Amino acid sequence: QKEVEQDPGPLSVPEGAIVSLNCTYSNSAFQYFMWYRQYSRKGPELLMYTYSSGNKEDGRFTAQVDKSSKYISLFIRDSQPSDSATYLCAMSGNTGNQFYFGTGTSLTVIP
Amino acid sequence: DAMVIQNPRYQVTQFGKPVTLSCSQTLNHNVMYWYQQKSSQAPKLLFHYYDKDFNNEADTPDNFQSRRPNTSFCFLDIRSPGLGDAAMYLCATSRESPQSYNEQFFGPGTRLTVL
Numbered sequence: 001q002k003e004v005e006q007d008p009g010p011l012s013v014p015e016g017a018i019v020s021l022n023c024t025y026s027n028s029a030f031q032y033f034m035w036y037r038q039y040s041r042k043g044p045e046l047l048m049y050t051y052s053s054g055n056k057e058d059g060r061f062t063a064q065v066d067k068s069s070k071y072i073s074l075f076i077r078d079s080q081p082s083d084s085a086t087y088l089c090a091m092s093g094n095t096g097n098q099f100y101f102g103t104g105t106s107l108t109v110i111p
Numbered sequence: 112d113a114m115v116i117q118n119p120r121y122q123v124t125q126f127g128k129p130v131t132l133s134c135s136q137t138l139n140h141n142v143m144y145w146y147q148q149k150s151s152q153a154p155k156l157l158f159h160y161y162d163k164d165f166n167n168e169a170d171t172p173d174n175f176q177s178r179r180p181n182t183s184f185c186f187l188d189i190r191s192p193g194l195g196d197a198a199m200y201l202c203a204t205s206r207e208s209p210q211s212y213n214e215q216f217f218g219p220g221t222r223l224t225v226l
Binding site: 036042045046051103 | 115117151152153154156199201203212213214215216217218219220222
């Protein structure tokens with residue numbers, strides 16, 4: 001079983017739609033939960049991170065963590081064509097440098 | 112702007128011909144990482160340096176080596192590239208703090224093609 005599972009998509013939505021991206025994980029020791037955005041042929045860039053359970057909002061983006069279900073989500077409101085990218089979830093424990101990445105979900109927002 | 116720089120952005124090599132990829136950073140971070148990312152797959156950590164201490168992942172092939180001559184630079188050497196080594200190679204850095212979140216900053220990647 002992989003440490004982190006993420007549906008690769010692809011996901012295609014019309015502009016203005018609400019997008020929901022999700023990951024599940026198996027390691028209960030994970031404490032930090034990250035969402036990275038990766039444009040084609042570019043390196044990943046951090047969108048947001050959350051510590052432990054709860055919600056975090058940043059503009060049109062909301063991250064949710066449910067540690068009891070080992071399930072994390074990223075919601076994008078009022079999606080824009082510029083949001084078209086691959087979204088990677090990543091997780092880590094309280095200490096150490098090990099990040100565990102999902103495979104990424106490819107998102108296309110159609111104008 | 113502080114950043115992570117990778118050169119070259121695209122590298123073509125022949126089967127079995129050694130190749131070196133480079134990474135530099137202006138963030139003065141003490142940890143540097145090398146990831147391999149194949150199409151539609153998660154980035155896979157190959158190794159990382161904590162200052163000068165080298166940490167190899169257990170499943171990283173011996174074909175992959177790394178050097179970190181100073182804080183700013185880190186190199187990935189592939190001694191005898193095979194067709195299966197064609198991938199995007201990502202360098203990342205972080206400032207290690209015990210018991211806290213250590214954001215990893217990624218470079219743009221080097222796309223390696225093996226002919």
